[in-house]
Amino acid sequence: xxxxxxxxxxxxxxxxxxxxxxxxxxxxxxxxxxxxxxxxxxxxxxxxxxxxxxxxxxxxxxxxxxxxxxxxxxxxxxxxxxxxxxxxxxxxxxxxxxxxxxxxxxxxxxxxxxxxxxxxxxxxxxxxxxxxxxxxxxxxxxxxxxxxxxxxxxxxxxxxxxxxxxxxxxxxxxxxxxxxxxxxxxxxxxxxxxxxxxxxxxxxxxxxxxxxxxxxxxxxxxxxxxxxxxxxxxxxxxxxxxxxxxxxxxxxxxxxxxxxxxxxxxxxxxxxxxxxxxxxxxxxxxxxxxxxxxxxxxxxxxxxxxxxxxxxxxxxxxxxxxxxxxxxxxxxxxxxxxxxxxxxxxxxxxxxxxxxxxxxxxxxxxxxxxxxxxxxxxxxxxxxxxxxxxxxxxxxxxxxxxxxxxxxxxxxxxxxxxxxxxxxxxxxxxxxxxxxxxxxxxxxxxxxxxxxxxxxxxxxxxxxxxxxxxxxxxxxxxxxxxxxxx
Numbered sequence: 001x002x003x004x005x006x007x008x009x010x011x012x013x014x015x016x017x018x019x020x021x022x023x024x025x026x027x028x029x030x031x032x033x034x035x036x037x038x039x040x041x042x043x044x045x046x047x048x049x050x051x052x053x054x055x056x057x058x059x060x061x062x063x064x065x066x067x068x069x070x071x072x073x074x075x076x077x078x079x080x081x082x083x084x085x086x087x088x089x090x091x092x093x094x095x096x097x098x099x100x101x102x103x104x105x106x107x108x109x110x111x112x113x114x115x116x117x118x119x120x121x122x123x124x125x126x127x128x129x130x131x132x133x134x135x136x137x138x139x140x141x142x143x144x145x146x147x148x149x150x151x152x153x154x155x156x157x158x159x160x161x162x163x164x165x166x167x168x169x170x171x172x173x174x175x176x177x178x179x180x181x182x183x184x185x186x187x188x189x190x191x192x193x194x195x196x197x198x199x200x201x202x203x204x205x206x207x208x209x210x211x212x213x214x215x216x217x218x219x220x221x222x223x224x225x226x227x228x229x230x231x232x233x234x235x236x237x238x239x240x241x242x243x244x245x246x247x248x249x250x251x252x253x254x255x256x257x258x259x260x261x262x263x264x265x266x267x268x269x270x271x272x273x274x275x276x277x278x279x280x281x282x283x284x285x286x287x288x289x290x291x292x293x294x295x296x297x298x299x300x301x302x303x304x305x306x307x308x309x310x311x312x313x314x315x316x317x318x319x320x321x322x323x324x325x326x327x328x329x330x331x332x333x334x335x336x337x338x339x340x341x342x343x344x345x346x347x348x349x350x351x352x353x354x355x356x357x358x359x360x361x362x363x364x365x366x367x368x369x370x371x372x373x374x375x376x377x378x379x380x381x382x383x384x385x386x387x388x389x390x391x392x393x394x395x396x397x398x399x400x401x402x403x404x405x406x407x408x409x410x411x412x413x414x415x416x417x418x419x420x421x422x423x424x425x426x427x428x429x430x431x432x433x434x435x436x437x438x439x440x441x442x443x444x445x446x447x448x449x450x451x452x453x454x455x456x457x458x459x460x461x462x463x464x465x466x467x468x469x470x471x472x473x474x475x476x477x478x479x480x481x482x483x484x485x486x
Contacts, residue, residue, distance in 0.1 A: 027072035030124050031092075033249075033258055034083035037267075038063040039444035039453070040286035044082035047289075052076050061210055061251035063445070071124060075131055077261070081285040081316055084265045087247050087258035088124040091116050096255040102215040106224040109248075112257075113228035121259045125244060128261045202238040204245055205229060206260075211252040221248060270315065272341045273334040275306040279380050279418075283444065284312035287378055290416050290442070290455055295319035297375040302326075302364045302404065307335030307357075309378055311342060314357040320376075325360040325367070335359045365399045369407045371463060376414050377404050383420040383449065393421050397428035405435035406463045413458030418444075420451035434466025435459055 036044040044065050045056035054067040066089065069077060077086055099105040205226035207218040225248050230237055235244075245260040267280035293299060293313065297320040301309045304324030314322050326332055336359055347353060362368055381400075382393065404415055415436070419425050429438055439455040 027070045031089040035085045037283045043286045086261040090121040090257040092256040109225045110228035202242045203235045204242045207248040209250040273337040279308045284309045291376045293317040293320040299376040300374045314355040322357040325362045374407045378416040381419040393424045408458045411460040415456040434461045
């Protein structure tokens, strides 16, 4: 039996729980793991400390963090904005000694399945299902639409496989009337320890493996470990319509076994109308935290695409005002539709109506914005792959950086810009040295591409008076933009 999925994307909005449900029994502490956008592990750790007050450990495998939380506060983990997926840790080994031969290693993994302390993790899984059931009743939902586990690791030897994901997921609570005699829990768990007694629990195992010193593949590990789990619990294996997903995360000598708590990646929570290069909402959150938005700030996304960045800001950092613009009319239509979707969702939840956001169609090199009127610029620049081209970026980047410098406040303005075209961007920043100063860079994984999130600070230089500025002013900004984005 095998199952894998490390970069699949769910279609539904992530779970957002706004009430604490009743729990049964005494609360206990568990370790929760979270996958986050690669490169923003420290940002995610800061959010956990800020919102939950928990100590956070960053995993050896990039894109994962771990923290402890009581079961009475489990609902809080679903309020985090920087995490893609969540799972409860069954057990972990920091220095697991793998055997030299594949047969011995796989046999040991099979034996491990029956020795793990499953009870607490399964109880957390049941409590988590009760959170989702309560939310489903409030919103009239019929169930989950998709599932994904993990963020794409950028290690060269990471092995990943995708699976089609379930259309429905049945919680243990739906099996309250099941005959205890037909319980699929192992006999080693007493009725007091048994978190639930489903009549026929379906499961799959997902193995995410990184490292070049393993004698086995991800498929082989998931198959044999999954077979042992099936024998131990007497569950039914199902690769697509499963109730529970067991995770086997292996990074060199680190082994973490967990149970998934999210049915779909949380990163699509804001977007219903997607474009060819729509950013993950979790990556948008990380970029916005780098900006450190303050109340009354004017924040501009001059190449907003589907509006993922300004939407995330308007929801999470709603004391600022956001303007998203693009030269493409289809992109602006998608942005408007996404804004309308969020506003409608707020009305359904009886939240305060309206969002501090607006959208405009414009030319990024001739912005209809007053000089020195913007506090922060945050945008996803064309990589030159799906949008534009590397050749056209050599004209576009200097021109748009100059225009961004014009509208940004001298001495205090900030820009957070994402691009994978590192050589072109670095050259453009050097040409605009009198207007922008590069502060630092966060290296991220965007759909398997190694990209940079660049934090720039606006210098105190007066626009139009630096040598670089005067040179660039001789070019026709409109012609440059039309050539670069056509």
